[in-house]
Amino acid sequence: MAHATPKRCRQAGCGKTTTERHGYCDTHADQASWGKFQQQQRRKGPRVYTTKKWQETRDHVSALAKCLCINCLTKPQRVVKSGSVCEHIVPVAKGGTEQLTNLSFFCNSCAKTKTGWERTRTVDEILKRYGHTAINLHL
Structure with a gap:
């Protein structure tokens, strides 16, 4: 299986790289709000x-x-x-x-x-x- 290409962290001014899908390095991973969005959607119940x-x-x-x-x-x-x-x-x-x-x-x-x-x-x-x-x- 091919590895993801490292990309620059999405946080402004951060020079670190990451292979995470959310685009943030380990230091700024808390900036990724997709997990929060998914939790809110689950709380609302089924579509x-x-x-x-x-x-x-x-x-x-x-x-x-x-x-x-x-x-x-x-x-x-x-x-x-x-x-x-x-x-x-x-x-x-x-x-x-x-x-x-x-x-x-x-x-x-x-x-x-x-x-x-x-x-x-x-x-x-x-x-x-x-x-x-x-x-x-x-x-």
Whole structure:
């Protein structure tokens, strides 16, 4: 197995070399914050979108929407476009739930537009603009 090439320590002004992945010599190894970041991520618990329950919910919503973007279908000038993203209408961070009344199926462009737009909006504004896309309304 090949050995790593020694590189200069990432700490400003340090002339020592290291082969550690974090890039700091033994003296400055405490500067490597990646381990702290990983510990914080573990404390937060499992990621929602990688759980089996969410994957089943996403597949169910996709089947109900027949893999079509509900947002594009409900625009005044109706467009039939393939969807690929199961989207919370009201984000979980703003009090949204995992119920069908808060889920929709969007194409990538609609999902990106919605996600960018909703960052600075209230729950009422989000519901006014996207509430009609709830999957339970289109069953």
